[in-house]
Amino acid sequence: MSFFRALLPGRVSRVWRLFAAVVAVTLTLAGCAGLFGADPLRVNVAGIExxxxxxxxxxxNVKLxxxxxxxxxxxxxxxxxxxxLNxxxxxxxxxxxxxxxxxxxxTVVTVPLTVPAFAAVRQALGLAGIAQSGQVPYRLHGKLAGGLTGTTRFDDQGMLTLPGIASQ
Incomplete structure (x- = not known):
């Protein structure tokens, strides 16, 4: 019996240390949850040069x-x-x-975009099939790196109207 009593104080302190660690982690995650509950950023194309x-x-150069x-x-x-695109x-x-x-x-952010030659050819061939509507679905997604919460991702999608194609 004295053997177990000798172990008990050590076990109690280990249990309290484990409990304190769990409480600290829980409070830290609860604090971070407020940061991640934010509304998503709104990103729109402001210009293309x-x-x-x-x-x-x-x-x-795409201005966002x-x-x-x-x-x-x-x-x-x-x-x-x-x-x-499409x-x-x-x-x-x-x-x-x-x-x-x-x-x-x-704020306005400028990002240089590269269109590889094969992507341009693939899109030109694909656009031939949508000549009737003149509408092309697009999706723009990316991220702003760094800051307190790390990376902030954004996503925007919709339809582009091709110039010079009248809707029938």
Missing amino acids: PIAGQGMEMRF RVQNPNDSAVSFNGVSLDLE GEPFASGVSDQSGTVPRFGE
Whole structure:
């Protein structure tokens, strides 16, 4: 019996240490949950400007208007962007631009996008089938890297109307 009593104080302190660790982890995760419960950023294309490319590729500077509908600012130190047209990958780009999207504010971020030659040819062939409607589905998704919560992802999708194609 004295053997078990000798072990009991050590076991009790281990149990209390384990309990304290579990409480600390639980409180930390509860605090972080408030950070991750934020509304998603709103990202829209504000402008597209052609830039010089290499060989047969096309390149564009895409200006994104990033709106933050949350009560805390979002800091970033890099941007990644992918554009899909008609359900197929079309263009991608990255930028090491850094900045902050203020709370309940907006900022414009510029990302150079590259359209590989084969993606342009694939899209040209695919667009021949939608000449009737003149509508092309797009999806724009990417991320703002860095900041307190790590990476902030965004996603936007809709329909593009091709210029010069009248709806019948």
